[in-house]
Amino acid sequence: MQTLLSRAPGPPETLTLETLPDPVAGLGEALVRVKACGVNFPDVLIIEDKYQLLPERPFAPGCEIAGVVEALAPGVSGLELGQRVIAYTAFGGMSELLAVAAERLVPMPEAMPFDEGAALTMTYGTAHYALHERGRLHRGETLLVLGAAGGVGLAAVELGKAAGARVIAAVSSPDKAAAARDAGADQALVYPRGPFDREAAKALSAQFKAACGPAGADVVFDPVGGDYAEAAIRAIAWNGRFLVVGFPAGIPRLPLNLVLLKSCNVVGVAWGAVIRDDPEGESLRVRELIELYDRGLIRPRVSMRFPLARGGDAIARLAAREAIGKIVVMTDPPANGQS
Numbered sequence: 001m002q003t004l005l006s007r008a009p010g011p012p013e014t015l016t017l018e019t020l021p022d023p024v025a026g027l028g029e030a031l032v033r034v035k036a037c038g039v040n041f042p043d044v045l046i047i048e049d050k051y052q053l054l055p056e057r058p059f060a061p062g063c064e065i066a067g068v069v070e071a072l073a074p075g076v077s078g079l080e081l082g083q084r085v086i087a088y089t090a091f092g093g094m095s096e097l098l099a100v101a102a103e104r105l106v107p108m109p110e111a112m113p114f115d116e117g118a119a120l121t122m123t124y125g126t127a128h129y130a131l132h133e134r135g136r137l138h139r140g141e142t143l144l145v146l147g148a149a150g151g152v153g154l155a156a157v158e159l160g161k162a163a164g165a166r167v168i169a170a171v172s173s174p175d176k177a178a179a180a181r182d183a184g185a186d187q188a189l190v191y192p193r194g195p196f197d198r199e200a201a202k203a204l205s206a207q208f209k210a211a212c213g214p215a216g217a218d219v220v221f222d223p224v225g226g227d228y229a230e231a232a233i234r235a236i237a238w239n240g241r242f243l244v245v246g247f248p249a250g251i252p253r254l255p256l257n258l259v260l261l262k263s264c265n266v267v268g269v270a271w272g273a274v275i276r277d278d279p280e281g282e283s284l285r286v287r288e289l290i291e292l293y294d295r296g297l298i299r300p301r302v303s304m305r306f307p308l309a310r311g312g313d314a315i316a317r318l319a320a321r322e323a324i325g326k327i328v329v330m331t332d333p334p335a336n337g338q339s
């Protein structure tokens with residue numbers, strides 16, 4: 001089988017397409033023929049050894065997949081050969097075949113295309129866990145989403161609307177604003193690209209405050225970090241919840257006086273750790289996401305598709321802040337180039 005390997009820490013161009021013997025399903029595992037693999041920011045970090053997870057090399061990046069069950073280890077039940085499945089795999093997804101713990105596989109609806117299935121578990125799983133279990137988002141509340149046209153950002157927009165919130169999307173370009181509005185955001189604002197000096201940070205905060213209104217944002221969903229975080233927390237409501245999701249713009253430092261003055265909660269979202277410890281809880285969450293998908297309340301927006309051989313280019317486009325919605329790597333032709 002073909003697989004895209006990281007043999008030494010480095011940027012996407014260091015990945016090499018190689019042919020390896022087909023893997024075998026081990027104890028409790030299913031062998032999945034991968035049809036599509038979602039690209040996520042952790043892929044940018046993991047190949048450079050900058051992610052909290054450090055897999056043994058060589059490994060393939062790619063943490064969420066959609067595919068078909070090709071073989072089952074003896075004793076594995078509840079799955080059938082040929083069944084369409086989706087899964088979070090942490091890494092390894094940019095391969096034609098992957099052995100996955102059977103308990104991590106969730107049946108995929110017949111009507112769901114593989115590229116959309118490969119964009120469901122991590123992005124929507126993170127946003128769902130963040131908004132509901134960490135942010136306690138309620139109907140009618142105001143939700144401010146930063147990086148709202150990225151993978152987890154756009155998922156938060158859709159899930160926020162599905163939960164009945166007023167969603168303010170904050171993004172860095174008019175195209176991204178249009179994508180967020182298309183996904184259901186009530187309002188979209190375009191912020192400048194950081195880093196910011198004092199005046200620019202003040203202006204950004206004023207922009208957030210103007211969009212959220214005098215009461216502020218009940219929940220801020222922040223998968224961006226950097227200088228955007230402090231500007232956003234200044235626009236949070238009394239008793240608001242600030243969800244710390246990710247840091248593509250850098251790890252921010254927050255003045256704690258703001259937390260006191262706003263009586264707000266700064267809440268960490270460690271979805272990866274939660275699902276590692278509770279695969280059953282995660283599989284329930286994915287089933288709930290599939291139900292929302294079936295009801296037409298969420299739909300991954302795949303804006304670019306790359307073949308396996310160009311998986312490195314796919315990761316590079318995401319790292320360059322170019323992704324709108326999801327970038328997906330397809331293992332089956334025809335997927336030569338982007339759509």
Ligand SMILES: NC(=O)c1ccc[n+]([C@@H]2O[C@H](COP(=O)([O-])OP(=O)(O)OC[C@H]3O[C@@H](n4cnc5c(N)ncnc54)[C@H](OP(=O)(O)O)[C@@H]3O)[C@@H](O)[C@H]2O)c1
Pocket residue numbers: 039040041042122123126146147148149150151152153170171172173176223224244245246247248249269270271272318319320321323325
């Ligand atoms: N906590 C968890 O459990 C968890 C789970 C999954 C992902 N994450 C994290 O969430 C973050 C977003 O992941 P994702 O897969 O949604 O990534 P993504 O699709 O690339 O979205 C990230 C967004 O961040 C913004 N951004 C600001 N500065 C950037 C920069 N210098 N480089 C790249 N993007 C920049 C971009 O939006 P604008 O251009 O509009 O600003 C971009 O759309 C990552 O840090 C990832 O590690 C965390």
